[in-house]
Amino acid sequence: MSELPSDFPQVPKSVDGQELPDFIKGEIIQRGIKLPFSTVPDRYDFTIKHSDCFGTEAGDPFDEGATWYPLKLVQITSTAQGLSSYQARYAQNVTGLYGKAGDANELKLSLDEDEYITGISGELAI
Numbered sequence: 001m002s003e004l005p006s007d008f009p010q011v012p013k014s015v016d017g018q019e020l021p022d023f024i025k026g027e028i029i030q031r032g033i034k035l036p037f038s039t040v041p042d043r044y045d046f047t048i049k050h051s052d053c054f055g056t057e058a059g060d061p062f063d064e065g066a067t068w069y070p071l072k073l074v075q076i077t078s079t080a081q082g083l084s085s086y087q088a089r090y091a092q093n094v095t096g097l098y099g100k101a102g103d104a105n106e107l108k109l110s111l112d113e114d115e116y117i118t119g120i121s122g123e124l125a126i
Helices: 060-064
Strands: 027-029 032-034 071-079 082-090 105-110
Touching: none
Parallel strands: none
Antiparallel strands: 027 032, 071 082, 071 105
16 A cells, blocks of 8 residues: 655635535555545535436436436636636536636536546555
8 A cells, every 4th residue: 555755735625614525535556546435425415416317217226316417517717826616517407616716727527429528546656
């Protein structure tokens, strides 16, 4: 198991005063980071609740759960201090803005009409 170098920059612990959830914490394994499995706090749940787009599937988890729409755009802003805001946009809806947009560097990841984000992955370069 690798450890972070002593001069590694501090990872932000909050976004605009909101504490980052535990699922952000990870441990370095060989060439990447392994993120622990855990329940996502409600404020970071990007599912759209009470949707009428349930389809024909049945079963308690599906009936009680939310429908995930494919993401169409992810908008992230950052400053010299780190992440300042993020927001996910779907074809017909959008999540709340987490953090503060303000004067920041903006990065938009958008997709063509027939493209969808099916997962998010990341790696920490040391």
